[in-house]
Amino acid sequence: AGNAQTNGAFTHNGSTRTYLTYVPSTYNPNTPVPLVLVLHGLTMSGNSIMSVTGFNSLAETNHFIAVYPDGLNNDWNFGGTGASNTDDVSFLNALIDSMATHYTIAPDKLYSCGFSAGGFMSYRMACESGRCFAAIASVSGTMGTSVYTSCTPNHLCSVMQVHGTSDFIVPYAGAVNNESVDNVIQKWIGVDNCTATANSTNLPDNNLSDLSTVQKIQYYPCSTNTEVLLYKVIGGGHQWPGTTS
Numbered sequence: 001a002g003n004a005q006t007n008g009a010f011t012h013n014g015s016t017r018t019y020l021t022y023v024p025s026t027y028n029p030n031t032p033v034p035l036v037l038v039l040h041g042l043t044m045s046g047n048s049i050m051s052v053t054g055f056n057s058l059a060e061t062n063h064f065i066a067v068y069p070d071g072l073n074n075d076w077n078f079g080g081t082g083a084s085n086t087d088d089v090s091f092l093n094a095l096i097d098s099m100a101t102h103y104t105i106a107p108d109k110l111y112s113c114g115f116s117a118g119g120f121m122s123y124r125m126a127c128e129s130g131r132c133f134a135a136i137a138s139v140s141g142t143m144g145t146s147v148y149t150s151c152t153p154n155h156l157c158s159v160m161q162v163h164g165t166s167d168f169i170v171p172y173a174g175a176v177n178n179e180s181v182d183n184v185i186q187k188w189i190g191v192d193n194c195t196a197t198a199n200s201t202n203l204p205d206n207n208l209s210d211l212s213t214v215q216k217i218q219y220y221p222c223s224t225n226t227e228v229l230l231y232k233v234i235g236g237g238h239q240w241p242g243t244t245s
Contacts, residue, residue: 005056010098012091019069019095020046022056023103026063034064034109034134035099037092037125039071039118041140042082046070049115052240065103069095071117078120080144081177088121089128096131113137115240116170119161120144123184126159127151135160135226140170140238148179148187158226159188164212164236185219185230194222212236 009018027033036059040049046068050056059066069092075084092112099105110133112122119141126136127147135158142163143151163181165172174180179187189196203214212235220227233241 008098010094012094013087015072015086017069017072017091017095018046019067020050021068021099022050022059022066024060024063024065026060027065027103029104032104032106032109034111035096035103035105036064036066037096037112037114037122038066038068039076039112039114039121040068040074041114041116041118042076043074044115044118045074049118052115052243064109065099065105067095067099071121076117076121078117078124078141078144079147080120080142081175082117083120083144089124092121092125093129093131108132109134111135111137113139114141115139116141116238120147120178123147123151126157127153130154133157138162139240140164140167142170142174142181142184143179143187145177145179148183151187151191153191156192156222156224156226158222158228159192160229160231161185162231162233162241164233164238166212166235167238169238181230181232185217185228188228189219189222192219192222192224192226192228194219194226194228210236 050068055066077084077088114122119138122136123143132155137160139162199218201216215232217230
């Protein structure tokens with residue numbers, strides 16, 4: 001049924017893996033729809049990232065299915081400092097297969113996004129899952145160095161990075177086993193074979209009280225109509241934009 005939020009679970013590699021799904025009221029099984037993975041940060045859950053992002057409303061308005069999986073012990077094996085040792089790539093692949101079994105998913109409209117550890121994990125999925133993602137996005141998460149070094153995607157995808165320059169949890173300049181934002185952007189410029197010239201725009205400062213501004217830096221055109229996009233939140237911290245945590 002459309003316009004429904006449901007709980008789901010299945011056993012994977014001996015563990016019960018859980019998730020939430022939101023299906024828009026416009027869903028028709030005769031019409032393929034996009035699927036968006038929304039991955040939580042460390043200590044969070046599928047339910048909490050659903051509340052933070054407001055993606056149910058976006059799914060309703062833009063006619064896609066959103067799925068919010070739970071990492072074991074509220075973490076993901078994203079390949080950087082603080083990552084778990086669970087095989088989350090195979091779990092998320094199994095979850096995508098399960099979604100495709102129950103719903104009519106458009107094969108060319110698969111997306112993954114996430115906050116912090118969930119952003120790291122979205123990059124890992126693009127690099128290692130073998131899936132053809134149309135795009136992935138990361139908020140306050142970069143790439144684990146091991147994933148960054150070995151990343152050779154089977155399919156090109158567009159990339160969006162949103163990151164605060166005053167993020168002290170996942171520093172913009174990188175940390176031990178975690179790559180800098182600049183390194184990540186340069187990596188994907190190369191992967192997607194983008195033009196070397198960036199198109200930079202200073203976005204309107206609609207909230208003077210948050211003491212931050214946003215610079216949009218776009219690399220386009222790239223191969224197979226992909227793009228690499230950075231929203232550099234100057235003065236921003238470790239948070240989903242528009243929230244206080």
